[in-house]
Amino acid sequence: ILHDPWYNKDTAFPLTERDRLGLRGLLPPRVMSFEQQYERFINSYHSLEHNTQGEPDSVVSLAKWRILNRLHDRNETLYYRVLIDNIKDFAPIIYTPTVGLVCENYSGLFRRPRGMYFSAKDKGEMMSMIYNWPAEKVDMIVVTDGSRILGLGDLGVQGIGIPIGKLDVYVAAAGINPQKVLPIMLDVGTNNEELLEDKLYLGLRQPRLEGEEYLAVVDEFMEAVHARWPKAIVQFEDFQMKWAFETLQRYRSRFCMFNDDVQGTAGVALAGLLGAVRAQGRPLADFTKQKIVVVGAGSAGIGVLNMAKHAMLRMPGTHKIGELGEGHNQFWVLDKDGLITKSRKDLDPAVARFARGYGPEEVEDLHEGASLVEVVKKVKPHVLLGLSGVGGIFNEEVLKAMKESDSPCPAIFAMSNPTTKAECTPEDVFKHVGENAVFASGSPFSNVTLSNGRKGYANQANNMYLFPGIGLGALLSGARHISDGMLHAAAEW
Numbered sequence: 200i201l202h203d204p205w206y207n208k209d210t211a212f213p214l215t216e217r218d219r220l221g222l223r224g225l226l227p228p229r230v231m232s233f234e235q236q237y238e239r240f241i242n243s244y245h246s247l248e249h250n251t252q253g254e255p256d257s258v259v260s261l262a263k264w265r266i267l268n269r270l271h272d273r274n275e276t277l278y279y280r281v282l283i284d285n286i287k288d289f290a291p292i293i294y295t296p297t298v299g300l301v302c303e304n305y306s307g308l309f310r311r312p313r314g315m316y317f318s319a320k321d322k323g324e325m326m327s328m329i330y331n332w333p334a335e336k337v338d339m340i341v342v343t344d345g346s347r348i349l350g351l352g353d354l355g356v357q358g359i360g361i362p363i364g365k366l367d368v369y370v371a372a373a374g375i376n377p378q379k380v381l382p383i384m385l386d387v388g389t390n391n392e393e394l395l396e397d398k399l400y401l402g403l404r405q406p407r408l409e410g411e412e413y414l415a416v417v418d419e420f421m422e423a424v425h426a427r428w429p430k431a432i433v434q435f436e437d438f439q440m441k442w443a444f445e446t447l448q449r450y451r452s453r454f455c456m457f458n459d460d461v462q463g464t465a466g467v468a469l470a471g472l473l474g475a476v477r478a479q480g481r482p483l484a485d486f487t488k489q490k491i492v493v494v495g496a497g498s499a500g501i502g503v504l505n506m507a508k509h510a511m512l513r514m515p516g517t518h519k520i521g522e523l524g525e526g527h528n529q530f531w532v533l534d535k536d537g538l539i540t541k542s543r544k545d546l547d548p549a550v551a552r553f554a555r556g557y558g559p560e561e562v563e564d565l566h567e568g569a570s571l572v573e574v575v576k577k578v579k580p581h582v583l584l585g586l587s588g589v590g591g592i593f594n595e596e597v598l599k600a601m602k603e604s605d606s607p608c609p610a611i612f613a614m615s616n617p618t619t620k621a622e623c624t625p626e627d628v629f630k631h632v633g634e635n636a637v638f639a640s641g642s643p644f645s646n647v648t649l650s651n652g653r654k655g656y657a658n659q660a661n662n663m664y665l666f667p668g669i670g671l672g673a674l675l676s677g678a679r680h681i682s683d684g685m686l687h688a689a690a691e692w
């Protein structure tokens with residue numbers, strides 16, 4: 200019991216329990232209260248902050264993560280109490296940005312396992328392996344294959360930090376029972392050369408499985424989960440784009456699952472886009488007239504585009520039903536090759552409906568592959584939204600061009616994670632776009648003091664504001680599937 204973080208109370212076991220559980224003599228005699236333990240932890244956290252002053256940010260954050268992780272491994276009751284009470288301070292440690300650093304260094308930081316690991320070598324065994332998990336019941340699973348961890352790329356087995364962090368947020372924000380959550384890593388290999396050569400690397404040292412071989416592993420895993428816990432909700436997280444979409448289509452009508460990067464992000468972004476209309480003092484129905492530039496046409500960018508387009512098409516009030524047809528395109532989408540138009544070679548079918556046609560109705564005179572700054576200068580968008588994974592791509596020139604936006608309060612959403620991958624900082628936005636700009640980022644930044652002494656808000660646009668509600672709602676309602684309508688409702692309400 201003393202070694203089981205689910206049940207351990209450390210020095211808080213009262214004498215009666217020590218007797219009953221055969222713990223007498225295994226602990227120092229003084230019985231501490233939960234409140235004393237709590238205070239002791241917070242004090243040691245503060246002294247760590249004090250003692251690491253002046254050290255590089257990464258050293259301080261990792262030290263903070265270590266002390267929290269040790270508590271997690273020792274005493275979950277105390278850990279979650281501390282986390283819930285201090286979520287604003289601790290979210291950046293257990294979640295983005297520090298969790299990114301933890302994943303990058305996971306093999307070296309590893310002390311105790313958490314969650315389950317299914318690897319390509321476990322083919323044929325998963326149905327029995329799933330019974331190795333000690334809890335009778337599991338409600339929430341977050342699974343990754345480590346192929347696109349935040350904006351950090353393929354981190355293989357080290358990506359397990361992401362499901363762990365997401366499930367901590369489920370417990371802290373949605374009150375999910377921590378004994379009923381399960382972080383899972385599907386290790387199908389890695390294409391990260393550095394990891395393959397790293398002697399400490401803890402995952403399979405082989406290239407990623409592809410095609411049918413890959414899908415066979417994920418299929419077997421999903422069947423195993425469903426066999427043991429038919430009602431568990433499975434959140435897919437940080438899968439590279441092709442598998443994010445493929446697995447979503449493959450499983451969404453068979454299992455209670457969703458893809459957080461595609462759907463959760465879309466819900467949060469839509470909430471932000473609607474907020475940006477309100478910030479302009481315009482009625483929500485004017486959403487259909489917003490000009491939106493999206494930088495990044497990956498799993499997250501396309502998820503946002505689809506949901507925002509759908510919201511425009513069904514926005515009541517401005518038009519007769521059906522008036523805004525499929526051709527109503529308020530989006531300009533760029534990827535690593537610049538603006539996407541219909542003349543793009545090998546145009547991805549998922550982006551085709553957002554590609555600019557540059558027919559007579561489109562007057563900005565842009566060309567295939569146009570650069571971001573050209574697009575912003577010509578379109579004068581209301582919103583500039585980044586899901587590119589490229590830090591600093593909203594540079595001074597781009598932000599100065601946003602000053603000419605047709606919106607009185609241009610919105611800039613730098614949604615890529617972790618902090619180093621944010622497309623810009625709030626300081627840059629308020630300096631170059633103007634103090635009336637609306638800013639949000641995927642990873643947290645501090646608010647900025649503006650010239651008139653007012654606060655420039657560094658809002659956060661991260662799917663963590665949405666997925667806990669989706670999971671909790673699905674769980675409480677006993678939903679068999681997670682529909683787009685649920686995500687729309689989450690975004691709009």
Ligand SMILES: NC(=O)c1ccc[n+]([C@@H]2O[C@H](COP(=O)([O-])OP(=O)(O)OC[C@H]3O[C@@H](n4cnc5c(N)ncnc54)[C@H](O)[C@@H]3O)[C@@H](O)[C@H]2O)c1
Nearest residue numbers: 349350495496497498499534535587588615616641661662
């Ligand atoms: N804030 C959130 O809640 C949230 C949610 C999901 C993803 N993200 C972040 O979004 C980023 C992208 O995630 P994803 O799953 O879509 O990745 P992805 O790899 O599927 O897509 C990345 C896209 O960015 C494009 N891109 C790359 N370089 C570019 C450049 N120089 N200019 C313009 N476009 C460029 C690529 O062509 C691709 O279309 C990651 O950093 C991730 O952390 C944030």
Ligand SMILES: O=C(O)C[C@H](O)C(=O)O
Nearest residue numbers: 295349437460616661662
């Ligand atoms: O993990 C996050 O912080 C958000 C998002 O799911 C991402 O992949 O960046």
Ligand SMILES: [Mg+2]
Nearest residue numbers: 436437459460
């Ligand atoms: Mg993610």
